[in-house]
Amino acid sequence: MKVTVYLTDSEKKRLSCDGSYPMEYVNTDVIESVNHYGDVEQSLLNIHDDLEHQHIWGIGGAFSEAAAVAWQRMSPKNRDRFIRAYFDREEGIGYNFGRLTIGSCDFSTEDYTYVAEGDETLDTFDISHDCQAVFPMVKAATEHSDLLLFASPWSPPAYMKTSGNRIAGGHLKRDYYPLWAEHFARYIDAAEAENVRIWGVTLQNEPRHTQTWESCAYSVEEEIDFLGFLGKALEGKNVKIFCYDHCRERTYERSKIIYESKNGKYCDGIAHHWYSGDHFGEVKAATQRYPDKLSIASEGCFVMSENGINKENELPFAERYAHDILGCFRNGVHAYCDWNLTLDENHGPYHNRTGFVDALVYCNATEDRLIFRLGYYYVGHISKFVARNATVISFSSYTEDLDTCAFKNPDGTVVVVVMNPTNIEKKLILRKDGCIYRTELAPHSIATYIINNGE
Numbered sequence: 380m381k382v383t384v385y386l387t388d389s390e391k392k393r394l395s396c397d398g399s400y401p402m403e404y405v406n407t408d409v410i411e412s413v414n415h416y417g418d419v420e421q422s423l424l425n426i427h428d429d430l431e432h433q434h435i436w437g438i439g440g441a442f443s444e445a446a447a448v449a450w451q452r453m454s455p456k457n458r459d460r461f462i463r464a465y466f467d468r469e470e471g472i473g474y475n476f477g478r479l480t481i482g483s484c485d486f487s488t489e490d491y492t493y494v495a496e497g498d499e500t501l502d503t504f505d506i507s508h509d510c511q512a513v514f515p516m517v518k519a520a521t522e523h524s525d526l527l528l529f530a531s532p533w534s535p536p537a538y539m540k541t542s543g544n545r546i547a548g549g550h551l552k553r554d555y556y557p558l559w560a561e562h563f564a565r566y567i568d569a570a571e572a573e574n575v576r577i578w579g580v581t582l583q584n585e586p587r588h589t590q591t592w593e594s595c596a597y598s599v600e601e602e603i604d605f606l607g608f609l610g611k612a613l614e615g616k617n618v619k620i621f622c623y624d625h626c627r628e629r630t631y632e633r634s635k636i637i638y639e640s641k642n643g644k645y646c647d648g649i650a651h652h653w654y655s656g657d658h659f660g661e662v663k664a665a666t667q668r669y670p671d672k673l674s675i676a677s678e679g680c681f682v683m684s685e686n687g688i689n690k691e692n693e694l695p696f697a698e699r700y701a702h703d704i705l706g707c708f709r710n711g712v713h714a715y716c717d718w719n720l721t722l723d724e725n726h727g728p729y730h731n732r733t734g735f736v737d738a739l740v741y742c743n744a745t746e747d748r749l750i751f752r753l754g755y756y757y758v759g760h761i762s763k764f765v766a767r768n769a770t771v772i773s774f775s776s777y778t779e780d781l782d783t784c785a786f787k788n789p790d791g792t793v794v795v796v797v798m799n800p801t802n803i804e805k806k807l808i809l810r811k812d813g814c815i816y817r818t819e820l821a822p823h824s825i826a827t828y829i830i831n832n833g834e
Contacts, residue, residue, distance in 0.1 A: 437476030472759030485592035548589030579619035610645025648673030666711025
């Protein structure tokens with residue numbers, strides 16, 4: 380048995396291969412002395428790959444229009460480098476999951492829909508706006524990755540809403556439930572015609588909030604009622620439907636109400652965001668009660684008060700991402716999606732927004748320069764090595780100071796990701812099937828250990 384080690388630290392190592400090492404077999408049935416040097420009862424991280432949990436569908440980010448336009452403004456050389464860095468598993472970090480917006484969102488260059496105002500038949504449906512930047516970016520990514528894409532609306536057209544406005548909330552008028560559901564179907568077909576395959580949709584982005592940008596509120600009862608129309612409109616399309624798509628602290632109660640409702644059969648899973656804190660217990664509770672349903676972390680990003688990349692926050696930024704991804708997967712999540720894949724040097728382009736949002740990679744078109752944040756490498760410690768259809772496996776750790784999750788890839792390799800967010804070095808003894816590997820993990824670093832059973 381052999382372990383290959385990859386490291387990123389707060390100094391210079393960035394997803395660096397630290398070598399491959401044999402794991403030694405140690406018989407620990409009898410310990411001959413109480414304080415034996417190198418006692419393998421101490422500092423253990425036990426791996427149990429015969430206890431498998433949920434499958435992993437993928438890890439990725441959002442193909443917002445902001446991301447696509449920022450990418451498109453780069454030189455051909457840097458556009459290619461960007462795509463490979465994110466989506467190529469050998470040259471980059473192997474993203475294979477992504478989000479699209481149905482119509483505009485706050486990170487679009489303008490407020491737009493696919494239909495003319497007042498269109499009662501959808502005869503004016505036209506997806507050509509997305510063909511300018513978003514779909515070209517998606518197609519470039521698919522050359523390097525078997526992408527699964529889900530799409531979310533921020534708001535229906537104004538005439539379908541009680542507010543008569545796509546900005547600042549309002550509700551979907553009940554008379555328009557069938558037409559808005561048909562709009563989803565038209566979007567899926569139109570994207571397919573452009574060779575962009577939609578794997579899933581969420582019913583509405585952040586349905587509990589009235590935002591200062593495109594938004595639409597749904598009570599849980601409204602969500603359930605519209606779900607019935609949407610489920611029927613998408614029958615036969617093999618597209619998954621996710622509900623809620625809002626902050627994680629209400630994941631369990633929203634899941635319970637929707638799954639057990641009259642239209643629960645149409646809901647394939649729950650989507651959730653990180654903005655209210657960890658709440659991993661909410662995800663775990665929903666997964667335990669409804670093991671046949673999917674759970675996806677559909678959005679997360681940092682919001683800042685000032686323009687400019689804050690280098691002082693590089694480490695907290697990176698550790699926050701790794702902590703959230705590892706915590707989600709430990710507790711039943713099947714896929715994870717960051718928000719904007721990239722932004723420009725001004726944290727945009729965007730409209731109808733206040734505050735600045737961060738990204739893992741920046742496209743500085745002024746200097747034609749890609750800026751890779753520390754968080755990109757931290758996320759890569761998971762996305763690069765955990766393949767689609769990997770399973771989360773059981774483990775035990777001697778300390779909660781280490782943020783950990785373990786996976787088993789379809790080829791049988793075991794991937795163990797361990798982050799040390801503390802200020803002190805941590806000893807670690809990786810143990811699997813009686814074989815051990817002794818190591819230390821530096822303060823504020825992250826490591827991926829790949830165990831090959833057959834070597």
